[in-house]
Amino acid sequence: MAHPALGGPRPAPRHRLHPGGDILNHRPFISTRADEPHSKIWFETSPRHLAGRGDPRHITQALRAAGWSNHSDPDYPHVILASPDQRYAMALEPETESYSKWWRISCTSDNENWYAQFGGNTPVEILAGFTDALLSPAPDTTPDVWPILTERGWTHVRDEHGNEIAEHPDGIMHLRRRNSLSSSWDASWTAAALLPNGLGGQETVWEAYLGDAPHLVAAFATALVDPAPVLRAEFDVPHTSLVTQEPHGRQGDELAKEHTSRLARARATAVRQRRTALATQPVTSTTPAAPVAAGRRR
Numbered sequence: 001m002a003h004p005a006l007g008g009p010r011p012a013p014r015h016r017l018h019p020g021g022d023i024l025n026h027r028p029f030i031s032t033r034a035d036e037p038h039s040k041i042w043f044e045t046s047p048r049h050l051a052g053r054g055d056p057r058h059i060t061q062a063l064r065a066a067g068w069s070n071h072s073d074p075d076y077p078h079v080i081l082a083s084p085d086q087r088y089a090m091a092l093e094p095e096t097e098s099y100s101k102w103w104r105i106s107c108t109s110d111n112e113n114w115y116a117q118f119g120g121n122t123p124v125e126i127l128a129g130f131t132d133a134l135l136s137p138a139p140d141t142t143p144d145v146w147p148i149l150t151e152r153g154w155t156h157v158r159d160e161h162g163n164e165i166a167e168h169p170d171g172i173m174h175l176r177r178r179n180s181l182s183s184s185w186d187a188s189w190t191a192a193a194l195l196p197n198g199l200g201g202q203e204t205v206w207e208a209y210l211g212d213a214p215h216l217v218a219a220f221a222t223a224l225v226d227p228a229p230v231l232r233a234e235f236d237v238p239h240t241s242l243v244t245q246e247p248h249g250r251q252g253d254e255l256a257k258e259h260t261s262r263l264a265r266a267r268a269t270a271v272r273q274r275r276t277a278l279a280t281q282p283v284t285s286t287t288p289a290a291p292v293a294a295g296r297r298r
Helices: 033-038 057-065 124-133 146-150 214-224 252-280
Strands: 042-046 079-082 088-092 101-108 113-119 155-158 164-167 173-177 189-196 202-211 230-233 244-246
Touching: 057 079, 057 088, 057 124, 057 252, 101 124, 113 124, 124 214, 146 155, 146 164, 146 214, 173 214, 189 214, 202 214
Parallel strands: none
Antiparallel strands: 042 230, 042 244, 079 088, 088 101, 101 113, 113 202, 155 164, 164 173, 173 189, 189 202
């Protein structure tokens, strides 16, 4: 879903409104893409995997709401965020080519070690399946990714080497798992939207390297196959001939409320996880140990 992140109608230049209602007077008014939700008509766009990137604040503001810290250089066009426990890090660095890896997410810990990358045209609603899952602990059991896809009509094939691929009915979108014994830093799961270029090759609409964290891949796949349309401006998609855009549905103010609710859910999830972590931490008693009983006198 494309969302505005700034709620309410566009205010006067010197008084801009934050979604929470606070007045921000610390920066001059400059018309940017961040102001567009209330000056454009949004179209329900399907299929979502070909709808284009959407608003990156769908990702970044949700992580910030969950307590991720901002380590960005204000003089460089990028966003660098880290989880409260410093376990996860995310970088968004837009490049000239939309097929380049704009998003990079990594984890280095005692029991997790993976690295993921996502191209510029990766729809944020699909990427959010991956990043939202970072806010909750991994499940105790490893999920089976393939049924998530096949139940939505995707085909699934496993070759004699153990490599697996699932394909969307349109033949454009694929999810692969490479049977590899290499390090988990070498991405074993990949997703790609590929178009024939008419010259015997393929054009990359977007591509993602998902690392080797099956529960995150499962969350990504769930968002990938969600049939709900996403909101985009008219023609603000990589290939207009491949999508359907309907000029009805939710618009600016309603989208602002939905985004505010999304941020509230992210905060609530983070609070629950902190409380759970505190409740499960071993308690170190500060009470002096009881003295050892003296032996029986003879």
